Amino acid sequence: MAPDVESIATKLRQQLAAGLADDGWLRTPGWRAAVEGVPRHEFVRCFYRETDAPGLTTWTPVTAGIVGVEEWLRQAYADETLVTQFDGQEIDWSDPRPIQGAHPTSSSTLPALVVHMLEELQVHDGMSVMEVGTGTGYSAALMCHRLGPERVTSVETDPDVAARARAALGRCGYAPRLIVGDGMAGAPGGAPYDRTIATCGVRHVPCTWVRQTRSGGLVLATLRGWMRSLGLVRLTVDREGCAEGRFIDGDASFMIARQQDAPGNLGVIPAPDDGTPRSTRYGPDTLTTAGSGFMAQLAMPGARFFSMPADDGTPCTYVLDATDASFAVLTPKGDDAWNVRQGGPVALWDMLENALDTWRAADSPMPTEFGVTVTEKSQWAWLGAPDGPSWRLPTTSPSGVRGQPRGAVRTPAR
Numbered sequence: 001m002a003p004d005v006e007s008i009a010t011k012l013r014q015q016l017a018a019g020l021a022d023d024g025w026l027r028t029p030g031w032r033a034a035v036e037g038v039p040r041h042e043f044v045r046c047f048y049r050e051t052d053a054p055g056l057t058t059w060t061p062v063t064a065g066i067v068g069v070e071e072w073l074r075q076a077y078a079d080e081t082l083v084t085q086f087d088g089q090e091i092d093w094s095d096p097r098p099i100q101g102a103h104p105t106s107s108s109t110l111p112a113l114v115v116h117m118l119e120e121l122q123v124h125d126g127m128s129v130m131e132v133g134t135g136t137g138y139s140a141a142l143m144c145h146r147l148g149p150e151r152v153t154s155v156e157t158d159p160d161v162a163a164r165a166r167a168a169l170g171r172c173g174y175a176p177r178l179i180v181g182d183g184m185a186g187a188p189g190g191a192p193y194d195r196t197i198a199t200c201g202v203r204h205v206p207c208t209w210v211r212q213t214r215s216g217g218l219v220l221a222t223l224r225g226w227m228r229s230l231g232l233v234r235l236t237v238d239r240e241g242c243a244e245g246r247f248i249d250g251d252a253s254f255m256i257a258r259q260q261d262a263p264g265n266l267g268v269i270p271a272p273d274d275g276t277p278r279s280t281r282y283g284p285d286t287l288t289t290a291g292s293g294f295m296a297q298l299a300m301p302g303a304r305f306f307s308m309p310a311d312d313g314t315p316c317t318y319v320l321d322a323t324d325a326s327f328a329v330l331t332p333k334g335d336d337a338w339n340v341r342q343g344g345p346v347a348l349w350d351m352l353e354n355a356l357d358t359w360r361a362a363d364s365p366m367p368t369e370f371g372v373t374v375t376e377k378s379q380w381a382w383l384g385a386p387d388g389p390s391w392r393l394p395t396t397s398p399s400g401v402r403g404q405p406r407g408a409v410r411t412p413a414r
């Protein structure tokens with residue numbers, strides 16, 4: 001007898017909702033009803049899951065045909081990110097193969113993160129929402145359930161991804177306003193919105209989103225850089241068209257908006273005698289440890305790093321900014337001491353040390369002690385208060401070059 005998809009899926013949805021509520025993500029009846037009501041499996045008929053095997057990351061395809069209906073449904077309702085596209089290329093689902101070394105470019109995000117963001121969006125009945133990053137359409141469907149499709153606008157940059165989302169939403173009986181285009185421009189036709197939410201990461205908050213959100217409305221987005229995610233910020237738009245707010249607790253990370261992705265090349269590796277050497281008390285682990293890594297991302301917004309032995313075998317960590325060819329090269333000097341060689345227009349390691357000194361002087365605060373201010377002219381992250389120590393967010397894109405960041409340590413993208 002064929003498995004009864006609807007009754008299995010209904011039970012799995014209830015279990016997913018109960019788990020998200022137990023973990024504290026799902027807090028309000030409206031969003032709980034949405035998670036219990038929206039059939040996620042319609043949005044992830046075919047997807048890839050990361051396998052745990054050591055070595056190069058391997059992704060395995062999952063469909064009802066490959067793993068069986070019941071296992072497909074079980075995975076579709078797992079609290080996991082389900083990847084639906086790599087490297088901007090559609091997958092040939094007539095013959096799906098395991099994939100290695102590819103870069104996810106679209107997914108149905110981890111439900112815990114989706115729900116966390118929706119709860120933090122603080123919606124009320126009758127509000128309108130603009131979402132940037134339709135992806136599979138699952139989060140748009142949750143918003144349709146909660147607010148009504150006529151109050152939901154969603155923008156997706158990839159036409160193939162958008163077409164799949166439109167079809168899945170249609171199967172569920174939802175017809176929100178779906179726009180294919182660069183979400184950095186927002187969706188002016190339906191503005192002003194009460195809420196704007198981005199489910200792709202951004203290096204800065206586009207002013208268009210602030211302009212298209214009504215005064216008193218909220219913009220919720222994940223700020224990230226090319227080294228790591230900074231986290232989720234919630235900004236309130238004021239009457240002057242500026243927006244301000246703090247980082248929210250939690251470990252939010254999204255794949256970066258395609259138009260803000262890093263240049264494909266990491267930059268030119270400096271020769272062994274390039275740059276000005278000095279000693280430093282901060283080593284490479286500064287870049288990978290949570291709090292100091294957050295400061296590194298703020299202090300060096302165009303940088304990425306990787307470690308590789310020099311020709312003579314000396315372990316080197318290269319910090320390169322491909323946007324202006326600045327560099328810093330770290331080499332061990334002895335017990336917990338390092339040499340740094342810097343060159344190019346910006347002394348990257350000086351910037352990092354200054355930021356870390358400020359952070360340490362303030363007792364190494366958590367990201368929730370930081371906030372962001374967005375004005376038409378500039379935007380910056382601040383510590384403590386808008387007039388406190390601050391770091392400019394990069395508001396220009398790298399000279400039209402699009403590519404995938406390679407070689408740098410990265411937080412997992414949802």
Ligand SMILES: C[S@@+](CC[C@H](N)C(=O)[O-])C[C@H]1O[C@@H](n2cnc3c(N)ncnc32)[C@H](O)[C@@H]1O
Pocket residue numbers: 105106107108109114132133134135136137138139140155156157158161181182183184199200254255256257258259414
């Ligand atoms: C993590 S997925 C979105 C998850 C989705 N909300 C869901 O629940 O299924 C991020 C999506 O953002 C899209 N994206 C990237 N850059 C974009 C941009 N500039 N404008 C609109 N969408 C963008 C990607 O193509 C991808 O589909």
